[in-house]
Amino acid sequence: MTSTNAAASHASEAAAAGAERRWAIIVMMIIALLLAMMIFTGLHWASMPPSRVETVDPRTLHVSGEFVENNLGTTVDANGKVMVRLIAQQYSFEPQCLVVPAGVPVTFRATSADAIHGFVVDKTNANVMLIPGFVATFTATFKESGERLMPCHEYCGTGHEAMWGRVQVLPADEFLAKVKGAERMSCVPR
Numbered sequence: 279m280t281s282t283n284a285a286a287s288h289a290s291e292a293a294a295a296g297a298e299r300r301w302a303i304i305v306m307m308i309i310a311l312l313l314a315m316m317i318f319t320g321l322h323w324a325s326m327p328p329s330r331v332e333t334v335d336p337r338t339l340h341v342s343g344e345f346v347e348n349n350l351g352t353t354v355d356a357n358g359k360v361m362v363r364l365i366a367q368q369y370s371f372e373p374q375c376l377v378v379p380a381g382v383p384v385t386f387r388a389t390s391a392d393a394i395h396g397f398v399v400d401k402t403n404a405n406v407m408l409i410p411g412f413v414a415t416f417t418a419t420f421k422e423s424g425e426r427l428m429p430c431h432e433y434c435g436t437g438h439e440a441m442w443g444r445v446q447v448l449p450a451d452e453f454l455a456k457v458k459g460a461e462r463m464s465c466v467p468r
């Protein structure tokens with residue numbers, strides 16, 4: 279009787295030791311995986327930072343520099359690179375209507391003159407926060423021509439709901455034909 283008891287307790291002790299060893303190995307593997315993820319993301323982001331930090335003085339936006347009124351809107355440089363500059367302010371975008379070509383990468387440079395605003399163009403992945411003092415830069419390609427809405431999607435004050443603009447996506451040839459006439463384009467009625 280006592281010998282079978284002793285044998286049973288010996289067997290369960292061995293089972294416990296085995297389970298402990300298995301769990302120790304699993305825990306070590308989890309730690310190794312987390313370390314590998316940390317090393318990978320650290321190296322990866324070091325070589326490819328998520329964004330540059332570029333500052334601008336929100337108090338002088340309208341007076342001097344890149345974001346003065348006559349420098350806002352869409353431009354095409356000699357290499358055909360399309361660039362849109364805009365400002366968000368309580369409670370409108372400047373310009374209120376952007377013109378961009380379809381199927382061509384468009385680089386946006388935008389900032390805010392006052393509060394934090396959100397910039398998003400519906401049916402696209404153009405989505406960025408506009409923070410006073412910082413320049414947001416991103417590139418988006420609009421697949422289809424047509425009109426898109428551009429609402430502010432960050433609560434910025436009592437007029438937030440009324441803050442929205444439009445994006446007119448033109449077929450690339452139609453866009454290029456328009457470029458010749460004006461240096462800086464928008465679809466704001468003048």
Ligand code: CUA
Pocket residue numbers: 366367368369394395396430431432433434435437438439441
């Ligand atoms: Cu601007 Cu909400």
